Amino acid sequence: xxxxxSAHPSRWQNWQRSLYRFRQSGxxxxxxxxxxxxxxxxxxxxxxxxFPDHITGGINTAAxxxxxxxxxxxxxxxxxxxxxxxxxxxxxxxxxxxxxxxMIAALLGGLxxxxxxxxxxxxxxxxxxxxxxxxxxxxxxxxxxxAAALGAGLDNMVFAISMSWWPGFARLVRGEVIAKKxxxxxxxxRALGASNSRILFRHVxxxxxxxxxxxxxxxxxFAILAVAALGFIGIGVKPPTPEWGSLLSLARGYLPDYWWTxxxxxxxxxxxxxxxxxxxxxxxxxFDPKARR
Amino acid sequence: MIRFIIRRLVLLVPVFVGLTLLxxxxxxxxxxxxxxxxxxxxxxxxxxxxxxxxFGMDRPLPQQYWHYATGLxxxxxxxxxxxxxxxxxxxxxxxPATLELVFAAIFLAILIGIPAGLISAMTANRWxxxxxxxxxxxxxxxxxxxxxxxxxxxxxMSLAWLPLNGRFPIIxxxxxxxxxxxxxxxxxAGDWLAFTTSCEHLLMPALAMSLSxxxxxxxxxxxxxxxxxxxxxxxxxxxxGLSQSLIILKYVLRNAFSSTLTVIGLYIGWLLSxxxxxxxxxxxxxxGLYATKAIVTQDFMPVMGVTLxxxxxxVLVNLVIDLLYGVxxxxxxxx
Numbered sequence: 001x002x003x004x005x006s007a008h009p010s011r012w013q014n015w016q017r018s019l020y021r022f023r024q025s026g027x028x029x030x031x032x033x034x035x036x037x038x039x040x041x042x043x044x045x046x047x048x049x050x051f052p053d054h055i056t057g058g059i060n061t062a063a064x065x066x067x068x069x070x071x072x073x074x075x076x077x078x079x080x081x082x083x084x085x086x087x088x089x090x091x092x093x094x095x096x097x098x099x100x101x102x103m104i105a106a107l108l109g110g111l112x113x114x115x116x117x118x119x120x121x122x123x124x125x126x127x128x129x130x131x132x133x134x135x136x137x138x139x140x141x142x143x144x145x146x147a148a149a150l151g152a153g154l155d156n157m158v159f160a161i162s163m164s165w166w167p168g169f170a171r172l173v174r175g176e177v178i179a180k181k182x183x184x185x186x187x188x189x190r191a192l193g194a195s196n197s198r199i200l201f202r203h204v205x206x207x208x209x210x211x212x213x214x215x216x217x218x219x220x221x222f223a224i225l226a227v228a229a230l231g232f233i234g235i236g237v238k239p240p241t242p243e244w245g246s247l248l249s250l251a252r253g254y255l256p257d258y259w260w261t262x263x264x265x266x267x268x269x270x271x272x273x274x275x276x277x278x279x280x281x282x283x284x285x286x287f288d289p290k291a292r293r
Numbered sequence: 294m295i296r297f298i299i300r301r302l303v304l305l306v307p308v309f310v311g312l313t314l315l316x317x318x319x320x321x322x323x324x325x326x327x328x329x330x331x332x333x334x335x336x337x338x339x340x341x342x343x344x345x346x347x348f349g350m351d352r353p354l355p356q357q358y359w360h361y362a363t364g365l366x367x368x369x370x371x372x373x374x375x376x377x378x379x380x381x382x383x384x385x386x387x388x389p390a391t392l393e394l395v396f397a398a399i400f401l402a403i404l405i406g407i408p409a410g411l412i413s414a415m416t417a418n419r420w421x422x423x424x425x426x427x428x429x430x431x432x433x434x435x436x437x438x439x440x441x442x443x444x445x446x447x448x449x450m451s452l453a454w455l456p457l458n459g460r461f462p463i464i465x466x467x468x469x470x471x472x473x474x475x476x477x478x479x480x481x482a483g484d485w486l487a488f489t490t491s492c493e494h495l496l497m498p499a500l501a502m503s504l505s506x507x508x509x510x511x512x513x514x515x516x517x518x519x520x521x522x523x524x525x526x527x528x529x530x531x532x533x534g535l536s537q538s539l540i541i542l543k544y545v546l547r548n549a550f551s552s553t554l555t556v557i558g559l560y561i562g563w564l565l566s567x568x569x570x571x572x573x574x575x576x577x578x579x580x581g582l583y584a585t586k587a588i589v590t591q592d593f594m595p596v597m598g599v600t601l602x603x604x605x606x607x608v609l610v611n612l613v614i615d616l617l618y619g620v621x622x623x624x625x626x627x628x
Binding site: 027129130133134136137138139140141142144145146148149150221225228229232233235245248252255256259262263266269270271273274277278 | 324593
């Protein structure tokens with residue numbers, strides 16, 4: 001290896017080094033495995049579950065409240081539906097909703113933050129004061145109020161949660177854009193006569209993507225948690241949509257005798273959040289050496 | 294110092310005005326007609342119109358905001374369309390219950406988190422450390438409402454050690470209201486039985502709420518302890534023969550204050566807002582349950598009241614924390 005090469009490792013070498021570091025961390029691997037399993041369940045869910053008709057609201061009153069067995073791994077609920085089937089189907093709902101929240105929040109927050117950071121002056125002042133005020137508002141109550149006003153439905157719930165989620169992204173993106181906008185390559189683009197929007201979208205934003213993606217992966221777990229929380233309160237999705245939070249909320253009434261109706265949806269939320277948190281931590285350690293300990 | 298405090302207090306004014314403006318705007322942009330809902334499905338157009346006149350909702354929005362904002366200053370936080378009770382009176386009842394829960398959760402988090410972080414750092418990369426770290430990772434991922442249900446299932450339903458829900462038994466006489474927090478009121482009244490009863494009711498909800506801040510305090514305490522133990526001045530003291538316990542007392546525990554303050558600042562809003570989940574499970578009569586009821590009926594005065602009071606508390610607590618940082622750490626300079 002020539003000295004020049006070691007001073008400027010190629011992109012491929014960087015990747016290999018990152019991959020090595022990631023593999024060294026058992027927790028990151030565990031997180032990745034949980035997330036992969038969740039993704040498989042979310043995609044294949046309706047084909048691999050034992051009772052696909054229960055997802056769409058099919059019931060079997062002859063088999064109400066059966067404890068866990070070899071036929072019904074997680075038992076059955078008050079309608080005789082297979083809890084295992086519902087929990088598996090819930091993976092798709094939670095992943096889509098969580099991803100939707102993070103995506104909308106990143107787009108909206110990113111746009112506001114990029115505009116504030118790039119424009120500066122009074123636009124920056126106004127947008128950032130708004131962001132700060134949004135951060136002081138109680139996010140869960142705000143999301144509940146918006147979701148209730150818009151009416152039941154997964155899309156309304158996702159929108160409501162992302163309305164309280166974007167300020168974090170706005171602050172992050174603003175900081176990154178301010179740090180990048182005086183860089184040489186931006187000045188070069190400006191000297192060549194590139195328009196402001198071209199500089200922002202083609203030169204600045206692509207260079208601040210990695211912290212945004214890291215925050216998205218870190219937020220994914222908490223977004224799933226927020227979705228489940230709203231479902232648990234009873235605002236947002238309604239049965240028969242098999243959402244983990246609302247499954248848990250329904251099961252509350254049947255404790256302690258029919259504990260399996262509550263424990264398994266609850267554990268599903270726990271593992272989903274844990275998986276994304278571990279994966280997000282691992283990714284952050286890869287891309288942000290300062291956060292590594 | 295005094296000038297700094299005054300300057301910060303003056304700066305609160307635009308923040309509060311902004312908060313009221315933002316909350317007012319959001320609640321009026323949202324679809325939904327609380328008057329129509331409150332009047333009932335059979336109400337005629339005239340009945341709805343007279344009800345809306347009674348609550349001042351027929352006036353132009355800027356006028357409505359002015360009325361609301363000036364009312365806030367005089368202690369008039371509006372009126373619930375549904376129950377016709379003044380929001381300020383309701384908040385006076387429900388806010389102390391939630392604050393009691395939040396304080397108890399922070400107290401538990403500090404009580405367990407600081408020693409756990411210390412032990413974790415002292416045994417770094419041995420099994421007590423691994424156990425603490427895995428537990429704190431799991432704690433952050435654990436949904437509060439699920440933990441609350443599991444606690445209920447074990448300690449109330451199966452073992453019957455603790456009461457299932459509520460704040461105080463209906464048949465018993467509660468202590469006279471001074472702060473509205475039952476534990477403190479019963480202590481003030483010298484009523485030991487009422488104190489233990491309210492503590493029994495408080496324990497499970499507070500534990501369910503404290504898990505996330507607890508995990509964060511543990512992790513911060515571990516990191517700062519490891520950091521301090523590697524400082525040159527600590528190594529020098531150790532070389533001079535100072536015992537480990539004295540080093541911890543002199544240098545490490547000082548960090549406990551700043552990490553605790555940071556966690557309180559970070560979590561106060563999260564706890565106040567998220568208490569709704571725990572309150573739902575334990576039927577704890579706080580602002581969370583109050584807000585939920587109002588949200589479901591789209592009764593927006595109470596929702597605005599709850600949102601604003603949480604926002605105000607959040608801003609004030611963070612101001613106090615900023616000031617305290619300066620008290621415990623002279624390196625933080627006021628400008």
